Structure formats: structure tokens, C-alpha cells
Amino acid sequence: xxxTGLPHGAVPRLxxxxxxxxxxxxxxxxxxxxxxxxxxxxxxxxxLAGHLxxxxxxxxxxxxxxxxxxxxxxxxxxxxxxxxxxEEEADQLLTVRTLLxxxxxxxxxxxxxxxxxxxxxEILAEGLKAVEADDVDAAVALNARFHAKVMELAGNAVLxxxxxxxxxxxxxYYTPVARxxxxxxxxxxxxxxxxxxxxxxQSATRLMREHTExxxxxxxxxxxx
Numbered sequence: 645x646x647x648t649g650l651p652h653g654a655v656p657r658l659x660x661x662x663x664x665x666x667x668x669x670x671x672x673x674x675x676x677x678x679x680x681x682x683x684x685x686x687x688x689x690x691x692l693a694g695h696l697x698x699x700x701x702x703x704x705x706x707x708x709x710x711x712x713x714x715x716x717x718x719x720x721x722x723x724x725x726x727x728x729x730x731e732e733e734a735d736q737l738l739t740v741r742t743l744l745x746x747x748x749x750x751x752x753x754x755x756x757x758x759x760x761x762x763x764x765x766e767i768l769a770e771g772l773k774a775v776e777a778d779d780v781d782a783a784v785a786l787n788a789r790f791h792a793k794v795m796e797l798a799g800n801a802v803l804x805x806x807x808x809x810x811x812x813x814x815x816x817y818y819t820p821v822a823r824x825x826x827x828x829x830x831x832x833x834x835x836x837x838x839x840x841x842x843x844x845x846q847s848a849t850r851l852m853r854e855h856t857e858x859x860x861x862x863x864x865x866x867x868x869x
Contacts, residue, residue, distance in 0.1 A: 668698060669706040676715050676726055677816045678781065687716065687724040729817070731864060737813050738860040742853055744807045745791060749836060749852035751798035753845040760797045761841045767793060768837060771830045784822050788815055790833055794852075797840070821862040832858065 672692070675681045687707060693700045707724045710716035717725045752760070767790045774782035788811065795807050822829075832855040839848040 664698060665702040665705040665709075668696060668702045669709055671696060672703075672706050672710060673715060673812065676710070677812045677819075678784070679816070679819045681726050683726050683728040685726045687726065689724070734817050734863055735860065737810060738817060738856070738863065741807075741810055741814050742856040742860065744803060744810070745794070745856050746849050746853040748791075748795045748798040748800075748803060748807065749840070749848040750845045751800055751803070752794050753840045753843050753848035755799045756797040756840050756843075758841075760793075761837060763793055764790065764797075764833075764837045764840070768830060768833050771833065772827065775827050775830060778823070780819070780822050784815060784819050787818060787822070787829065794836075794840075817863050818859060821859065821866050824862055824866065825859060829855070829859070 672681070672687075681687070689700045689703050689707070693703045696703070707716055707718065711718045711724070715727055717727050719725060767786055771783060771786040771790065774786055791807075791814075792811070795804050798804070818825075832851065836848060836851045836855065839851055
């Protein structure tokens with residue numbers, strides 16, 4: 645077992661073709677955002693290289709890029725550690741997310757057709773199954789899919805690009821509260837779908853704002869329970 649704490653077989657060895665440093669970067673970023681690598685965890689180059697089946701050089705380059713983007717902290721004489729987000733960082737990110745998502749919901753209510761609404765309902769059904777099965781990883785992934793679909797239905801490319809920039813950090817913050825939010829999160833999704841289907845822009849905006857605010861508050865209260 646690696647000291648990085650990854651379960652055996654959790655990450656497949658990377659294929660050689662393509663820019664290896666980018667593939668290593670994506671693999672490590674996925675492990676961080678899903679919290680397979682926990683905030684504050686020590687990242688040992690040699691162990692990560694062995695786990696991913698690559699040399700240390702692309703791992704080093706990936707860690708440097710992750711450090712630049714704020715996912716990893718490089719500490720002199722200590723090494724690399726997964727960044728531990730402060731409450732202020734989380735609050736700022738989740739506040740921006742609320743603004744983006746609320747506008748997306750309004751536009752989706754204006755633009756979505758029956759096919760788009762059906763797609764949301766299908767994700768909802770899968771999400772409820774994941775919650776019932778207590779499959780947190782699936783619930784987190786499906787939650788991201790649901791919000792991405794709303795953003796797609798909004799039909800605003802600039803808004804979608806801005807949302808994509810914060811999407812992975814939203815997943816990072818959502819993962820530790822996914823079980824706590826549980827079925828309630830999907831009940832809120834159902835109400836949002838109804839507002840979009842009814843083309844009720846005002847209700848869709850309000851429901852999405854309340855929904856994302858619930859997640860923000862749950863994140864800040866996660867250590868109180």
C-alpha cells in the first residue's frame with residue numbers, strides 16, 4: 645500500500661501515446677477533486693510515478709502545474725501536499741457558483757425544450773438511485789452532470805466557459821457534503837426541473853439560488869455534525 649493512501653487498482657496505468665505530462669496532470673487532478681487524495685496529503689513523486697506507471701519527470705511537471713493552479717502546495721524541504729482550502733476560499737468559490745448557476749437556470753427555463761427537460765429527468769432518476777445505494781462517488785458525478793446539463797440548456801457559451809472554470813472546484817467542495825445533502829439535493833433538482841419545464845424563469849432562478857446556497861451552508865457546517 646502506497647503512503648499516498650490510494651486503494652490498490654484505483655487508478656489505471658496511463659497509456660503512453662500523447663503528451664504524458666498532461667495525462668499525469670489530469671489523473672492527479674481527478675484524484676484530488678474526488679478526494680481520493682485528501683487535502684493536506686503528502687504527495688511523493690516516486691510513489692505517484694510508480695502508481696501511474698510513468699517516470700518521475702512528468703509527475704514533477706504535473707505537480708508544478710497543480711501548484712500554479714492552487715491544487716497543490718509545494719513546500720521547501722518538505723515536498724508537495726494537496727492544498728487545504730480555507731473557509732474563505734470555499735465561500736468565495738461557492739458564492740460565484742451560485743451567481744453562475746442561478747443565471748443558467750433562468751436561461752434554461754427560457755430556452756429548454758422537452759428533450760432537454762427529459763435529459764434532466766433521466767439524470768434525476770439516476771441520482772436518486774445512487775443516493776439509495778449510498779454510492780457517493782456516483783452521486784457526486786451525477787450532480788455534476790445535472791448542473792452541466794442545466795448550463796448546456798442555458799445556451800450561453802460564455803457563461804458555460806466561466807462555469808467550466810469552477811466546475812472541478814465545486815466537485816471538490818461538494819464531495820465531503822454529498823452524503824449529508826443526500827436525497828434532499830435531488831428533491832431540489834426535481835423542483836428545479838419542474839420550473840424549467842414550466843418555463844418559469846423567476847422560480848428557476850430562485851430555486852437554483854436556494855439549492856446552491858444549501859450546498860454552501862452544508863460545506864461550512866460539515867464539521868459541526
